[in-house]
Every structure is written in C-alpha cells, then in structure tokens.
Amino acid sequence: MAERTVAVITDSVCGLAGSIAAEFGVYMIPVRVTTPDGTFMDGVGFGPDEAIAAMDAGKSVETAEPQVAAMQTAFTECANAGAKAIVCVHVSSELSGTVSAARAAAATSPIPVTVIDTGTTGMAQGYAALAAGAVSLAGGSADEVAETARATAKSSQVYFTVDTLDYLRRSGRISGAIATFGSMLKLRPIMSIREGKVESIDRKRGTDAARADVRGLAERSAAAMLRPAGAVGLVGSQSVPAEFHMSIHGPTLESDPPTSLAIHTGPGMYYAAVAQMPQAYFDVLRGSSVGAP
Incomplete structure (x- = not known):
C-alpha cells in the first residue's frame, strides 16, 4: 500500500x-x-x-x-x-x-x-x-x-423525522404556531438537507408512519447508487427498532446521533442516510x- x-x-x-x-x-x-x-x-x-x-x-x-x-x-x-x-x-x-x-x-x-x-x-x-x-x-x-x-x-441523502416539534421550535426551525398545530394533529414532518439547509418535504400522521417514510426515501435513494452505504439513528436510550433498519445493496449501520443533533431535534428523532462510496x-x-x- x-x-x-x-x-x-x-x-x-x-x-x-x-x-x-x-x-x-x-x-x-x-x-x-x-x-x-x-x-x-x-x-x-x-x-x-x-x-x-x-x-x-x-x-x-x-x-x-x-x-x-x-x-x-x-x-x-x-x-x-x-x-x-x-x-x-x-x-x-x-x-x-x-x-x-x-x-x-x-x-x-x-x-x-x-x-x-x-x-x-x-x-x-x-x-x-x-x-x-x-x-x-x-x-x-x-x-x-x-x-x-x-x-x-x-x-449523499439524509432524511429524518421527529417525535415532538418542540425542539425544532426552540432551535428556530419552525414557528411556535406550527409546532402547536402539528402536535394537536399528531403530524410528523419528513425533513431533508437541501443546499445545506433543513427543509420539510412531507408530513405524516403518527411517528411510525413518518419513520417508515424516512426509511423508504433513503432506500429508494440507495437503489440508484452503484456502491451505497447506509445508516440509521434514533435519539434516545433505545435501539432503532428492526422495522426501521434499512435494506439496501450495501453495508448499513446503526449510528448514535450526537448530542449536537439531539439538542435541535429532541428525543425520538429518527434519521436515515445513504451515500455513494468509493471502492477504497x-x-x-x-x-x-x-x-x-
């Protein structure tokens, strides 16, 4: 070498x-x-x-x-x-x-x-x-x-959802009115990073539906890659449930989201990320x- x-x-x-x-x-x-x-x-x-x-x-x-x-x-x-x-x-x-x-x-x-x-x-x-x-x-x-x-x-593509909108409100990502309205209807945003910024791309009613959507979006992104790798993560003391692990034609892992992300998203934040990797x-x-x- x-x-x-x-x-x-x-x-x-x-x-x-x-x-x-x-x-x-x-x-x-x-x-x-x-x-x-x-x-x-x-x-x-x-x-x-x-x-x-x-x-x-x-x-x-x-x-x-x-x-x-x-x-x-x-x-x-x-x-x-x-x-x-x-x-x-x-x-x-x-x-x-x-x-x-x-x-x-x-x-x-x-x-x-x-x-x-x-x-x-x-x-x-x-x-x-x-x-x-x-x-x-x-x-x-x-x-x-x-x-x-x-x-x-x-x-790379990264998608995520949160279990509560309060922390996004505190960090200035959404308004207090939207957070209150979303909580009342149990709406969970589906978000991604686009041009370096957090963007909301969809919303689902209920945590499980939102997490399934996040996983599916990442899996579809990976399907278009020649050599993908993927990761899922969940803020909190529990491991990612089996149904929210990804299935792609490449290696995957479970990542512990860092403190810096948990502060802005709160407990229950689930994300899935994929990237096209070099042979090295x-x-x-x-x-x-x-x-x-």
Missing part, C-alpha cells in the same frame, strides 16, 4: 463512533455544548440524555463550533505525526460555524489545509469523511482525498476490525 500523507479531520456532528473513525484514519474534533453549568465537548461527559434533561428543566442548551485554537492544535498534531497535508470534512456552513473556524485555523497551519463544506450533517457527512479517510489510507493525494469527500457528500471504502472494510460501517 502506498504511503499515507494526507490527514482527514471531521467534527462530531457527523455521528461517527470513535472506533469507526479511527479504523478509517479520521481525526474527529468535538463541537461544543454550552449550558448555564459550563461548556462541554459533544459526547464527552455530556450526552443527548443529559442535554435533553437540561432543556426540559428550562435551561438554555446550545451548540457552538470548535474553537479556532482547537483546530490549530489538531492541525499541528497532524503535521507532527508526519502528514504533509490535511483535508477537513465538516458539517454544512448553513448549520454551524465549524467551516469558518477551520478556515481561520488553516491560515496558521504548518501544512496545507483544504476545508470541505459538505452541505450536510449526520452520517451523510460521516460517510464523506470515511470515504476521504479510505482514499487517504490508500495513498491518495490531497486533491484526490478532497475530491472524494466532495463527491461523496454530493451523492470497501477495501478498508474487508480488513476492518469494527464491523461494516
């Missing part, structure tokens, strides 16, 4: 498990979660359950991009480890300031940094990072790694020790 010279960095909004990120050589920087009790790193001692409990208690809980200094430290660590270039694969700039922080930190990086705005979030972003990591492990150049991340992100991704899977992400 060719020598690896390109480091790949992403942020915790992608929802990748640490073991999977490490298997693909992806360095993950946590976003911040700010509360009246202090600032925490996403998932580090302050998970989705703690965030939701704090919000339900009336506390202000917000997310913030990683500090520029944290990005600078990550870039220096990658350079010291022998990387000649870095490719950053981040959450949509329409949803977070992480891309801006990475670009600011890149100005002082000891090695060249390419910052990719994936225009998406969750495992759609995560698959772009894994694809980039796989090409990097195969010895790809910085341009090849960056183009792989862009292509995978562009191919499947090459890494064959030797993976953590299963098939």
Whole structure:
C-alpha cells in the first residue's frame, strides 16, 4: 500500500463512533455544548440524555463550533505525526460555524489545509469523511482525498423525522404556531438537507408512519447508487427498532446521533442516510476490525 500523507479531520456532528473513525484514519474534533453549568465537548461527559434533561428543566442548551485554537492544535498534531497535508470534512456552513473556524485555523497551519463544506450533517457527512479517510489510507493525494469527500457528500441523502416539534421550535426551525398545530394533529414532518439547509418535504400522521417514510426515501435513494452505504439513528436510550433498519445493496449501520443533533431535534428523532462510496471504502472494510460501517 502506498504511503499515507494526507490527514482527514471531521467534527462530531457527523455521528461517527470513535472506533469507526479511527479504523478509517479520521481525526474527529468535538463541537461544543454550552449550558448555564459550563461548556462541554459533544459526547464527552455530556450526552443527548443529559442535554435533553437540561432543556426540559428550562435551561438554555446550545451548540457552538470548535474553537479556532482547537483546530490549530489538531492541525499541528497532524503535521507532527508526519502528514504533509490535511483535508477537513465538516458539517454544512448553513448549520454551524465549524467551516469558518477551520478556515481561520488553516491560515496558521504548518501544512496545507483544504476545508470541505459538505452541505450536510449526520452520517451523510460521516460517510464523506470515511470515504476521504479510505482514499487517504490508500495513498491518495490531497486533491484526490478532497475530491472524494466532495463527491461523496454530493451523492449523499439524509432524511429524518421527529417525535415532538418542540425542539425544532426552540432551535428556530419552525414557528411556535406550527409546532402547536402539528402536535394537536399528531403530524410528523419528513425533513431533508437541501443546499445545506433543513427543509420539510412531507408530513405524516403518527411517528411510525413518518419513520417508515424516512426509511423508504433513503432506500429508494440507495437503489440508484452503484456502491451505497447506509445508516440509521434514533435519539434516545433505545435501539432503532428492526422495522426501521434499512435494506439496501450495501453495508448499513446503526449510528448514535450526537448530542449536537439531539439538542435541535429532541428525543425520538429518527434519521436515515445513504451515500455513494468509493471502492477504497470497501477495501478498508474487508480488513476492518469494527464491523461494516
């Protein structure tokens, strides 16, 4: 195998498990979660359950991009480890300031940094990072790694629904009147990420019907892909029910949505993401020790 010279960095909004990120050589920087009790790193001692409990208690809980200094430290660590270039694969700039922080930190990086705005979030972003990591492990150049991340992100589709509209209202995604009306009728929105922003594309009456629609939309998207991979996730302590796992002609996984997504969507948020993956991704899977992400 060719020598690896390109480091790949992403942020915790992608929802990748640490073991999977490490298997693909992806360095993950946590976003911040700010509360009246202090600032925490996403998932580090302050998970989705703690965030939701704090919000339900009336506390202000917000997310913030990683500090520029944290990005600078990550870039220096990658350079010291022998990387000649870095490719950053981040959450949509329409949803977070992480891309801006990475670009600011890149100005002082000891090695060249390419910052990719994936225009998406969750495992759609995560698959772009894994694809980039796989090409990097195969010895790809910085341009090849960056183009792989862009292509995978562009191919990806992510759909989701929520069990309550209150958290979307708090985050400003919908109005209070719409949230009240939807709750009265038990309407559940079907949402997607388009041009980097959250868009409502349909609505169903009842949670199960909405989740089935989300799963079906993702499965139909995967059917049009040559080499798809897919993921489902559910905010809360329960695993994704079997009927809401995807069936596609490619590997799938169950992902734990990160704290940063749970804050904006609340308990019961279910999502399904698919992406067209490069052959290098499947090459890494064959030797993976953590299963098939």
